[in-house]
Amino acid sequence: MNTVTVKDVxxxxxxxxxxxxxxxxxxxxxxxxxxxxxxxxxDLVEWRVDFFEQVANFQVTAEMSKKIAEILSDxxxxxTFRTKKEGGEIAFSDEQYFGLYKAVIENGAIDLxxxxxxxxxxxxxxxxxxxxEKGVKIVMCNHxxxxxxxxxxxxxxxxxxxxxxxxxxxxxxxxxxxxDVLTLLEATNDMKTTYADRPIVTxxxxxxxxxSRMCGEVFGSAMTxxxxxxxxxxxxxxxxxxxEILKTLTL
Numbered sequence: 153m154n155t156v157t158v159k160d161v162x163x164x165x166x167x168x169x170x171x172x173x174x175x176x177x178x179x180x181x182x183x184x185x186x187x188x189x190x191x192x193x194x195d196l197v198e199w200r201v202d203f204f205e206q207v208a209n210f211q212v213t214a215e216m217s218k219k220i221a222e223i224l225s226d227x228x229x230x231x232t233f234r235t236k237k238e239g240g241e242i243a244f245s246d247e248q249y250f251g252l253y254k255a256v257i258e259n260g261a262i263d264l265x266x267x268x269x270x271x272x273x274x275x276x277x278x279x280x281x282x283x284x285e286k287g288v289k290i291v292m293c294n295h296x297x298x299x300x301x302x303x304x305x306x307x308x309x310x311x312x313x314x315x316x317x318x319x320x321x322x323x324x325x326x327x328x329x330x331x332d333v334l335t336l337l338e339a340t341n342d343m344k345t346t347y348a349d350r351p352i353v354t355x356x357x358x359x360x361x362x363x364s365r366m367c368g369e370v371f372g373s374a375m376t377x378x379x380x381x382x383x384x385x386x387x388x389x390x391x392x393x394x395x396e397i398l399k400t401l402t403l
Contacts, residue, residue, distance in 0.1 A: 154350050156319050158228040158263045158289055161195050163320060164351035167398050168368035168376045169195035171230065172391055175203045179216060185380075186223040192380050193395050198230040198266075201252075202241040207233070208248070210255035217260035230291060231256055232266035238295040250275045257283050264320075269294040269313055280317050291353070292318030300325040300332035300356065306339035310354075311347055320374065322353035327361045336364055337371050344372025351375075365389055366397045 155164035163169055172194045176182035182204070189197055199220060206212045221229050233252060234240030244252070249271070256262060257279070265283050267276055269292055280290050292313040301309075306323060313321035327333045336356040343352055351374035356364040365376045366389070376398070378391035389397070 153344070153348055156289055156351055158196070159226055161228055163374045166369070167402050168373055170378045170391060170394055170398070171196040171198050171375050172378050172380045173197075173388075174199045174220065177203055177205050179219070182216065182220060183223065186220050189224070189227070189380055192391050194227070194378065194380070194391055196228045196230060196264075196375070197224055198232050198377070199262075200232050200234060200241075202232075202234050202244075207242070207252065210252050211259065213252065214256045214258075214260035217256055217262055221261035221263075228263040229261070230264040230266060231260070231262040232291075234266075234295075235268060238268055238293075239297055246272055246275065250279055253279050254282065257286050257288055262288055264289045264291050266291045266293055267318070268292070269309060269316075273316070276316060284317075289319040290317070291320045291322055292316060293322040293324070293353075295323075296325045297357070298326055300327050300335050303335050303339040303342065306336065306354075307343050307347065310339075310343050310352055314348070314350060318350075320351045320353060321348070322375075324355045324357055325361075326358060327356045330360065332356065333361050333364060336361070337367070340364075340371045340373055348372070362389060366394070367401060369398070369401060 155162050174197055176185045201207050236243040265288050294309050310321045333356045340354040353375045354373045377388050378394040379388040
């Protein structure tokens with residue numbers, strides 16, 4: 153498997169890297185939160201920009217990304233607008249979604265960009281091309297908050313992300329039983345051993361799926377999301393506890 157290195161963080165080898173969400177609603181909250189994250193033992197930061205009250209102003213958002221990146225310094229910044237249909241805070245049209253991304257790629261300061269799998273393919277490919285020209289890596293993702301698809305479907309979606317030229321392929325699913333958690337882990341292992349030629353990130357959400365956030369080194373997930381002050385998804389483990397668990401499980 154090829155690895156992906158962003159700043160000094162290498163994804164796809166060794167222990168899963170810990171990423172924490174930045175969810176402030178305005179500049180004051182974001183600056184305070186970014187400074188707080190400097191004190192947290194994490195590897196990357198995800199700015200969930202759908203929480204930002206001024207997100208519809210693309211220039212303001214691009215400038216805010218520069219302020220955040222300057223504070224975070226050597227920590228890579230993942231820029232994510234999570235759409236409403238995949239669990240985000242507000243609804244955006246495709247035009248707004250890709251317009252925002254274009255503005256931030258060209259005028260902001262980000263290291264990685266989150267793009268959802270089931271978006272218009274022409275716009276996705278155009279955005280990926282623009283991002284790669286600027287040295288921005290793509291995390292392509294898919295979320296199912298209702299269920300856990302079967303193993304073959306999970307693998308199929310991850311393979312589709314590879315085919316679309318994502319640098320990192322991510323899927324998060326909701327378990328209804330312990331068997332669902334096993335399905336996610338088995339799909340992760342199959343993807344890693346048979347199909348993946350780049351880092352993958354998988355998780356089973358909620359309390360039931362929490363174990364999946366801790367055992368990535370065993371099954372093949374390259375990143376895990378931890379909670380600093382506020383979780384951005386169900387089942388995120390506090391960062392300090394997560395780091396100790398990952399150390400214990402290091403192969």
